[in-house]
Amino acid sequence: MPEDISGVLADLEEALAGAQAPEVAAAATGSGVATARYVEGLTSEDELRGELQALGYVGPRQDRLVLVANLSRQLDLYRDRRDIWRAQLRARDISLDQFLALLEGAGIPDDSVALERARAEAQHPAAVLQSVQLSLAVLTAEEVPERPAGQPIALSIAVLEAAVVAEAVAREQTISLSLSVLSAAEVPAAPALQPIALSIAALEAEEV
C-alpha cells in the first residue's frame, strides 16, 4: 500500500473513532443537564433516575451516572461549607482551632486538615499574631543615687561615622554634632571628680 494512502486511511480511522452518532451526543448532553439539576437540588435521586431512564440510561450505566452525581453533590456541599468557615475564620467569628475542628467534623483526612492549618497561618499572619497574649512586668529597677549639684563633669567624644573624619576637617567647615547620654546607669553618684559617661556622635559634616 502506498504510504500516502495509508496516511489518509489512518486520519479517516481517527476521525471516525472520535465521531459520535447524533442521538448519542444528545443523550450525553441530556445526562449532564439531568445530573446538574440533581446536584443543584432541583430534583431528587429518584427523579434523576427517571430522567436518565427517559434519556436511555439504564442498568449499570445509570448507576454510574447517579454515583457521579452524588459525589459531585457532596463535593459542592463541602466546598460551600469550607468557604463559609474560611470566611468566618477571616472575620474572626471562629478561632483557628474551631475552624480545624469543623473540617475534621466534615470527615476530611488529617493531612488535609494540616494543609488547611498551614494555609490559614500563611494567609493571615497578622491574625495569628493578634491572638498572642502579652504580659509586661518589671524585673528590677536600678535607681541611680542622687548626684550633688554643681559637680564638674568630663566628656568623652566618640565619633560614630568614620567616613566623616576620614579627612581632617577644615577650619571653615561646620560639623553637626549630636549629644546623647547612652546609659544613664553609668552615671556615678560620687565622688565629685568622677566623669559622667557621655557620647558625642558626628552625624554629618556639612560644608559651608
Added chain:
Amino acid sequence: MPLKLRAGSRLVLEIRAQNPTTLAPIPGLPVFLDRLDQPTAAPVQVAGAQTDAQGRAVVTVTLPLAEASLHFRSRSPGIAERYRPDVSPQIAVEVVA
C-alpha cells in the same frame, strides 16, 4: 499607682508571650517595647527582642534625665494599628529628679 524612679535609672522589664487560650508560651516571637510620653501620644518603640524558648524576652531601658510621666507597653509586630490594650498591658513610671 506609677512606679517612682529617679531620672537616669535603669529598668529591666520582662515580656511574656502566651497563647491566650492555652496559656502556652510562644517562643521565637518578635516583641517590641513601646514608650508613651503621654497617654494620648503616639508610642515610640524603644526596644525590640525575641522571646526565648520559655516565651520570655527581657529588655533594659534607661529612663530620661528629665522629670516625666511615662508608660511602657509590650507589642507584637504587625498589630500596631489594631493594638489591643487587654493583651498588651502598660506599666506607668514617674521619673523624678
